[in-house]
Amino acid sequence: MSDKLTEIMAWKRQEIAPDVRSVSLDELAQLHRALPSPPSFLQALRRSDDGLAVIAEIKRRSPSAGEIAAGASALTQAARYQSAGADCLSVLTDQKYFGGTLSDLEQVTASFRESPPAVPCLRKDFMVHPIQVRQAREAGASAILIIVRALTDEEIMTLHAAATAAGLDALFEIHSEAELERAVSHRAQIIGVNNRDLARFTTDLAISERLIPQFPREVVAISESGIHRAEDAARAKACGADAILVGESLMRAPDPTELLRSFR
Numbered sequence: 531m532s533d534k535l536t537e538i539m540a541w542k543r544q545e546i547a548p549d550v551r552s553v554s555l556d557e558l559a560q561l562h563r564a565l566p567s568p569p570s571f572l573q574a575l576r577r578s579d580d581g582l583a584v585i586a587e588i589k590r591r592s593p594s595a596g597e598i599a600a601g602a603s604a605l606t607q608a609a610r611y612q613s614a615g616a617d618c619l620s621v622l623t624d625q626k627y628f629g630g631t632l633s634d635l636e637q638v639t640a641s642f643r644e645s646p647p648a649v650p651c652l653r654k655d656f657m658v659h660p661i662q663v664r665q666a667r668e669a670g671a672s673a674i675l676i677i678v679r680a681l682t683d684e685e686i687m688t689l690h691a692a693a694t695a696a697g698l699d700a701l702f703e704i705h706s707e708a709e710l711e712r713a714v715s716h717r718a719q720i721i722g723v724n725n726r727d728l729a730r731f732t733t734d735l736a737i738s739e740r741l742i743p744q745f746p747r748e749v750v751a752i753s754e755s756g757i758h759r760a761e762d763a764a765r766a767k768a769c770g771a772d773a774i775l776v777g778e779s780l781m782r783a784p785d786p787t788e789l790l791r792s793f794r
C-alpha cells in the first residue's frame with residue numbers, strides 16, 4: 531500500500547473507533563426496508579445512448595492538489611452538477627484530508643429528493659467497517675467505495691455484503707492487475723481504475739488503457755482521476771470505460787456544464 535493511503539487508512543480506523551459496534555446484515559436489511567430506496571448508481575452508469583457517463587465529484591481539497599475550492603458549498607456545487615446533467619455524484623465525506631463531511635452528503639441527497647431528478651451519490655470515503663455503510667445509507671447514498679489495495683479480502687467481503695444488505699452498490703477501486711483479479715474474485719459489478727499513483731501523486735491515463743481492456747465484459751468500467759479535458763475523456767472512452775470520475779477539473783471549472791458536455 532502507498533504511504534499516503536496507509537496514513538489515511540490508519541487515521542480512518544482511529545477516527546471511526548468511537549462509533550464502531552457490531553452491525554449485522556439483518557440490521558442493514560431492516561434499515562434498507564425502512565428508508566426510501568436510493569436511485570441506482572449502477573443503472574445510472576449504464577447510459578442507454580452508449581455515451582460516457584460522468585460521475586462529478588465534490589472535493590474541496592486533496593493531499594495531491596492541496597486547496598481546490600476551500601469553503602465551497604456542497605449544495606451549490608451539487609445543484610450545478612445536477613443542472614449540468616451529471617449521471618452520478620461522488621461526495622467526499624472525509625474531513626481531515628478532503629474537507630468533506632457526512633452532512634454534505636445528507637444535504638445533497640435531501641436536496642435531490644426535494645428537487646428531482648435525484649442523482650445517485652457515491653459516499654467517497656475510506657471504508658473499513660460496516661458502521662460506515664450504515665451511515666452512508668442513512669445519509670441517502672446509493673453506493674460506497676471499496677479501495678482494494680487498502681483492505682484484506684475478509685474486510686472486502688464484509689463491506690461488500692454490508693453494502694448489498696443495505697441496498698447500496700459498491701465501486702471497487704483498483705490500480706494494478708493483481709487488484710483487478712481480487713476485485714473480480716469478489717464479484718464486483720463496478721470497477722474503477724484510479725489513474726492516480728497514490729505514492730507519487732502522478733496521474734497517468736495509460737493505467738486505465740492497460741487495465742480496462744482486461745475487465746470481464748459484464749463489469750461497468752470507470753476511469754478515475756486526472757481527467758481535465760475532452761481528449762482525456764476520449765482516451766477513457768476509447769479503451770472501453772463506461773464512465774469517468776472527475777473531481778478537480780469540474781470543481782475548478784467556471785462552467786461545469788460546458789466541461790461536462792465536452793467530456794461526452
Ligand SMILES: O=C(O)c1ccccc1NCC(=O)[C@H](O)[C@H](O)COP(=O)(O)O
Nearest residue numbers: 592593594595754755756757776777778
Ligand atoms: O486526490 C488525492 O490526492 C488522493 C490522495 C489519496 C487518496 C485518494 C485521493 N483521491 C481520491 C480520488 O480518487 C479522486 O478524488 C478522484 O478520482 C477524482 O480525481 P481528480 O479528478 O483528479 O480530482
